[in-house]
Amino acid sequence: MTRRSAAQVPEGRGHVVAVVVPEPRDAVGPVGREAPGAEIAVVCLRPGGKDGRAALDRALAAAEARGCRVRGGPRVLDADAGNASAALAAELLAIDPERLHTLDPDPVHTGVDEATGVLSYGVPDEHAETAAVVLAAARAHQAATGRPLYVECRRAERVPGPGDDTPARYPVPVNWLSAGFDGRLSAFLPTAAGVVRWHEEVPGGRWRGPELLEGQGLLPGLLVIRDPHGLPHLLALRRTARGDGGADVEVVHAAQYRTGRPPTPWLTLGGPNSAAWRKGREVGFPAAAFDAAGDLHVFVRNFGHSVSHRRRSADGTWTPWQHLSGLRVADELVAVTAEHGGVELYARARDTPAVLRWYPGPGPGGAWSEDRTLPFAARPGTLAAAAEPGAVLFRDARTGRTCFWRPGAPGPYPLDDPAPETGADGPTAVAPGVELAGWGYSVLVGKGADGGCSLGAHPAARPDTGVWWQDVGAPSYGAPAAAVSRTGRLAVATRLPGGRLLVARRDESREDGLVLGGWRPVA
Template sequence: MTRRSDGTRSTGSSGPVGSGGAPDGRGHLVAVVVPEPGDAVAVVERAVAGSEIAVVCLRAGGKDGRAALDRALAAAESRGCRAHGGPRVLGVDPADALPALREELRALDPERLHTLDPDPVHTGMDEASGVPSYGVPDAHTETAAVALAAARAHQTETGRPLYVDCLRAERGPGDTAAVRHPAPVNWLSAGFDGRLTAFWPTAAGVVRWYEELPGGRWRGPELLEGPGLLPGLLVVRDPHGLPHLLGLRRTARGDGGVDVEVVHTAQYRTGRPLAPWSTLGGPNAAAWRKGREVGFPAAAFDAAGDLWVFVRNFGHSVSHRRRSADGGWTPWQHLSGLRVADDLVAVTAEHGGVELFARARDTSAVLRWCQGPDGSWREDRSLPFAARPGSLAPAAEPGAVLFRDARTGRTCFWRPGAPGPYPLDDPESGSGAPSAARGVELAGWGYSVLVGRGTDGTCALGAHPAGRPDTGVWWQEAGAPSFGAPAAAVGRSGRLAVATRLPGGRLLVARRDESRDGLVLDGWRAVGG
């Protein structure tokens, strides 16, 4: 059975979406590493159904904090989570915690690790020293730094991917705790020869899975070189379809500070080594305390092959750099406008240029920047929608975006010039932003495909005529569990592939069965791990 976004239903195989069977997934252990029990509350609130939560605290904390954590764990159990015993208290300060925390991770061997933000945004400035002040205790950042170090060491020791989320203490509109380093949306890519590649960030750097032959055996997960990478990733494709990777790298300074910089690489041949990571620095790199606050990058290619990279800077406005097709970079430049949150999405517009969307810092409103004929940037504050934090993503159509409505939670589509957004699914039908792919042909017509994670943790597949989301989207459960956001990719031949992640470094992968009518998958295969 399929469901259209306007609420009507269609039975049988007449709708454009179908699916095959899938092997079952299993629950996964999440280690929550915090200074004291009360600091774990906001982190536990984000736990999804199926998680087994092990809280690791450096110190015992007070009675109120322990009671608040007990309530948070009870609420998580009502959502389908399970507590892995009581909080583990190491009894150490952050400066001395690395050996004890490494030993605890050996004992737990978690699938995921959740901790706090190592580089929080400032809440003020000390006028005398010019040093930023923060709304969180130093123990938060110190614990996050040692948790990242322990997680990297554990993954290096075991050889198994350890997925990490760093969560901000401050909360956004309609959110519990914001993720500092977002996971990729479009993390599956198809090469020139039809072979698929999947990328994902981990504690020790980016890992990759790839096909040895189209539709054949997979290799991975293999750890790609990239010391100091933080646990987030952006994957964008250039005009030739080649995947480019961007992220943040954090390195210690000799004076006791840290440098956080934007980095970039690319894969030019499936299965071959990536190009060396190159640093773009940051818009506030001259002062490390300001530079460490740089937001996670957004990026897109224009029709000429230039790569545009955007970040939220220390002042909560936007800065950008551009790499021309011949490889030269411009300096960081500033875009004026309202202050923004970390939710930035860059898209390639129909006219071939690049446009930027960003959620406002203090509200759920969305802003847009576009270039005029003279190349100057202008800000548009009149967008007729508001988005939930962390839900903005590029649509399959040029210049358009996907997001979850701030009020209803519905996935919506909007493109410049439209009087309002088009809802694509039912209210509260899932979480996060869907991955979008275009170029799928059905019965001689072009379709755009959406793949997302439903409320029950399974992969959902949808389709609508290319450029016409207003006609409604056909949705159907794709029959596979998904730990995190699934992704879709379309090869040069037009064949669709869908992938989800399972615990243990494995993927589930399915391709469209082109011998059948509609958008039917040929059955899921577990690969890697």
């Protein structure tokens, strides 16, 4: 592995993290996930019980021992339900966090009373109520400060895998960097107040941003995909309060057709269960891809934990939501464009690390089929589309190695060394179309075991020949991203603690190697 010095990377603002939960016991998991270097402040709406406070004290002590800084014990809001938002807003101003952890505002049901149809949940009602209050306060805080506030909401149920962790309600965007027709880059990230964007004024020149894109009620998750022309399309979930005290959650879509110009208004796609808001609010986060004809295919996990699909033809006509039968799935779906020109779907199973695949039948409107025989299992939160048609990348559930699989292969291809139980994790982004010494390559970018950005490359369509990895000398909070311009120039972006972005382009003077130029701070 080639290593480069990180000395040229500028320092960012302090990495301050707020954990806002109903009681101290609910903060144990988020505190335990924080990496060294974070500065943690815990806010609780209620004091909770003695056992919960003791468990949090132990978690905070362990966080300090591994290199985190803790801002004292948990702050308990002295507020009733009527003024909790105001009290929380004051705490956030005092803490001034970069990131915020809270719970799931729309938990999934665990049962249905057959006689009354009333839904039951495996978590107390105050979990969702607290999360809704926290999201509103986080939006207000971002509006007041003008700085992006990144929010992570966690579900209550645990998923199989290392650490038996709880899943994120809204996924981290895998490839949030995009190159326009003129070579200018755009970066998109989800925040408490909606999607923020940075863009270059000229290729390789000064950046503008972060700019908050219009869109009320967007939840803190984002999917960025590219159409056949390379233009970025954004998909998200939007939550709207109802007059009866409930909330509608719907899938929304927007597109950027010119770098630096406003994207299209967010178009609602509704959801497969939107006729009944209590069911509709449970919709999973969307996955999407374009087929060779330019049709956009959108998939979500529905109320019954199977998959629903909707398609927009190239002329702008949308089909109704269609239910695809099959096994129950988790909130981890990835859509890919296959060699046959159609779109296929991968999804991690709900109760095991197994991965399922759906593919369409021949001809327009062909019936969907499910494949349950895929010869691999994936760690939660690591499924991503590969550069090769119809293929996926993931981390092996047992070894943690980054792997590649395409339909028809007898097994997955490992692309790196076994990963430790902690460290390297998360999805791997891809950037196809990079030329090295006259040959086409696909570039992979991910977060390494030491928290830095790692870059890999393999010959186009031949990941089985091996990947050459290098540490490119930049830290990365969250998943780094990569983009290739129409002229083939590679750019890589990471996010520094403190909220700033770093971007580096390939050094074009080094035709025989994959070498990045200096890292430049964006914001």
